[in-house]
Structure formats: structure tokens, C-alpha cells
Amino acid sequence: MPAVLEIEGLRKTYRSRRRGVRHALDGFDMLVEQGQVHGFLGPNGSGKTTTLRTLLGLIRPNAGRMAILGQEVPDALPAVVGRVGAIVESPQFFPHFSARDTLSLLAGAGGVPQARVEEVLELVGLRDRAKERVKTYSLGMKQRLAVASALLKDPKLLILDEPANGLDPGGIREMRTLMRDLAASGMTVVLSSHILGEIQLICDSVTIISLGRRVAFGPVEQVLAAHSQGSVRVRL
Numbered sequence: 345m346p347a348v349l350e351i352e353g354l355r356k357t358y359r360s361r362r363r364g365v366r367h368a369l370d371g372f373d374m375l376v377e378q379g380q381v382h383g384f385l386g387p388n389g390s391g392k393t394t395t396l397r398t399l400l401g402l403i404r405p406n407a408g409r410m411a412i413l414g415q416e417v418p419d420a421l422p423a424v425v426g427r428v429g430a431i432v433e434s435p436q437f438f439p440h441f442s443a444r445d446t447l448s449l450l451a452g453a454g455g456v457p458q459a460r461v462e463e464v465l466e467l468v469g470l471r472d473r474a475k476e477r478v479k480t481y482s483l484g485m486k487q488r489l490a491v492a493s494a495l496l497k498d499p500k501l502l503i504l505d506e507p508a509n510g511l512d513p514g515g516i517r518e519m520r521t522l523m524r525d526l527a528a529s530g531m532t533v534v535l536s537s538h539i540l541g542e543i544q545l546i547c548d549s550v551t552i553i554s555l556g557r558r559v560a561f562g563p564v565e566q567v568l569a570a571h572s573q574g575s576v577r578v579r580l
């Protein structure tokens with residue numbers, strides 16, 4: 345399978361007067377193949393958000409190389425716009441708008457045909473409740489609406505920062521079904537979490553990050569077995 349995402353030796357150092365020098369990413373590597381639901385697992389502060397924001401060109405790294413869909417970042421960012429859907433911060437939706445109106449507005453602004461709105465509503469399982477106002481939605485439904493907004497342009501790669509955060513077990517199962525369906529359609533999904541159980545339920549492969557470095561990667565069951573045997577030393 346071709347690599348959809350490649351990161352090698354990524355470094356990002358923050359300097360502040362109050363906290364001094366902080367190596368958020370300390371030579372981080374990652375490889376994600378096409379069609380995977382790939383978990384990006386690490387404790388709070390381990391460098392997940394910094395990695396995802398760097399990948400999307402929102403943060404400039406100090407060193408390292410990254411490629412998305414075979415094209416080097418950041419030079420290729422314009423070329424991959426529309427082929428990458430991302431949610432790196434919880435989007436704020438108008439509470440009085442319905443899901444359909446919200447997505448129609450976003451589609452209009454992004455030059456996406458309105459027919460795609462109905463497709464993504466169906467994909468994320470919100471079609472039956474698309475007329476209802478977002479303020480009546482559960483957290484899980486709001487998360488699925490967020491995913492729907494990232495799917496409007498029919499991306500090849502979907503990047504989600506903590507999409508299962510705060511969901512109950514039912515919401516996590518729904519998220520798992522959605523991610524599996526997307527992967528089955530050929531999309532690659534990278535989702536971050538600091539909760540081992542979420543990754544175990546949702547993903548087929550995983551990269552574990554600790555203190556800005558990759559400490560393990562591979563098929564989820566294999567990596568988590570190594571972690572439970574103590575050979576991957578990170579507290580999760």
C-alpha cells in the first residue's frame with residue numbers, strides 16, 4: 345500500500361520567557377498507509393496537536409520532512425487542499441442552524457455542489473435529523489457533523505484531532521462504524537487520542553508518541569500487546 349502520510353525527523357521547539365525551551369517534537373517519525381484508520385496515541389502534552397498543526401502548515405517546524413499523498417509539505421500544500429479534510433480544533437456551529445443548513449452554507453462557501461451535502465449527511469448518519477437545530481444535538485452528533493464538514497470536499501485523507509473526546513461508549517461505537525465505512529471507501533483516516541481504549545476500539549494501526557518522539561507503531565493489537573507487556577514505556 346502506498347504511504348499517504350510520511351513524517352521524518354520532525355522537530356519543533358517552543359521558547360518562552362516563562363517556561364524556557366520546550367522540545368514539543370524531538371525527531372518524530374510517522375508513516376500511514378492508504379486505507380488505514382490510524383490512531384495517533386499519546387499522553388497530554390506529548391506533541392500530537394503540534395504534529396497535526398505542523399502537517400497542515402499552521403506551524404513551522406525547526407527541522408524534518410513531511411509528505412502528504414506523495415507530495416512534500418509545505419511546498420505541496422496548495423496541491424493537496426481539498427484532498428485533505430481536517431479538524432484540529434472543535435468547530436463552532438451556529439446553534440440555531442440545522443445540520444443541513446450548516447453544511448449547505450459551508451458547501452456554498454467552498455464551491456461544493458449542494459448534492460454533496462445530502463451524501464455527507466447520509467455518510468455520517470445524520471440524514472434523519474438533518475432538519476433539527478444543532479443546539480438539540482448530542483455531543484456525538486455534533487462530532488459527526490464536524491466530520492461531515494471535513495468530508496464535503498471528498499478528501500483522500502481525513503485528519504481528526506481527538507474526535508472521540510467526551511463521547512460515551514455508544515458514541516465511540518458510532519464513531520468507529522463511521523471511520524470503518526470511510527476506510528472501506530478508500531479514504532485514509534488519522535485520528536488522535538490520549539485514551540488507549542478509544543484507539544483500541546476505532547483503529548487498525550497506531551503510532552504512539554511520548555515526549556515528542558515515536559515510541560511504537562504498527563498494527564493496533566500488536567502495539568497494545570507490547571505496551572501491556574511493558575516493552576513500550578509510556579503511561580496511557
Ligand code: ATP
Nearest residue numbers: 358366368386387388389390391392393394395538
Ligand atoms: P493534548 O492531548 O493535551 O492536546 P498534545 O499531545 O496535543 O497534548 P501538544 O499540544 O502538541 O501536545 O503540546 C506538546 C508540548 O508543546 C507541550 O509540552 C505543550 O505545553 C507545548 N506547547 C504546545 N504549544 C505551545 C506554544 N504555543 N508555546 C509553548 N509551548 C507549547
